[in-house]
Amino acid sequence: MPQKLSIKNQSVEKIFVIIETMAHSTVPMRLQDIAKAAAIPASTALRFINTLYSLGYIHQDPLTHRYSLTLKFAEIGDQIASQISIRDIARPFLIELSKRSEETCCLGEEHDMEVVYLDVVENPENSLRYIKRPGVRAPMHCTGIGKLLLLNKDSAELDAFIKTKKLEIHTAKTITSYSSLLEELSVVRRQGYAIDDEEHTVGVKCIAAPVKDYSGKILFAISISGPSSRLTPDRIEASIPYAIDAANQISRALGTTEL
Known part of the structure; x- marks a missing residue:
């Protein structure tokens, strides 16, 4: 410089x-x-x-x-948008994140009130075979990526989401009430990342971080996913900065200054 x-x-x-x-x-x-x-x-x-x-x-x-x-x-x-593929932008950072975390890493966005996986990078040493493939959908209220994307919604939009999706139960840890969801989203907003603590799939945990556009809106999110046996509380704590750093780098590539 x-x-x-x-x-x-x-x-x-x-x-x-x-x-x-x-x-x-x-x-x-x-x-x-x-x-x-x-x-x-x-x-x-x-x-x-x-x-x-x-x-x-x-x-x-x-x-x-x-x-x-x-x-x-x-x-x-x-x-510019027509020339840019978020998958192409994010993939190098997902690969690096997978190496750093030694886990499977995903990129997702919202479509029709669901998470849609856009890309998945598996770590060859610790492959998580359950993980969704690009194009597959997942619920928003019980996934790390989904919780972050829900932060974009105001109260009326959240009401519509709950009425439509019903907060379906997937595991014993799934959030199933409006008040619990609001409380969880408040925590997510405050800390700047989201955790899926076996809320979607038994035995699988997830750490997710937001990807923002130039205006600061959360358009996408990335995640680190692994079995609960590996993603212990200490390992989750150590991996959170990796996820946030990768998400911030992708956000900067999209032109954001709102970090």
């Missing part, structure tokens, strides 16, 4: 600071507010804003003279 940015690079940096400042605002912004939030002189901000305006990336309201970003950024985002 160079010690000092060149003048040209400093200009590029300031442009992106302006873009990110405006992107985080919920309303169109005045020039002086943009300059203050971006910590640059108003004259400098105006120069860069005019450039972005001429390229179609910024709109100025003719009445209020306030500035906002245009949907041209959304078009670029869509184009």
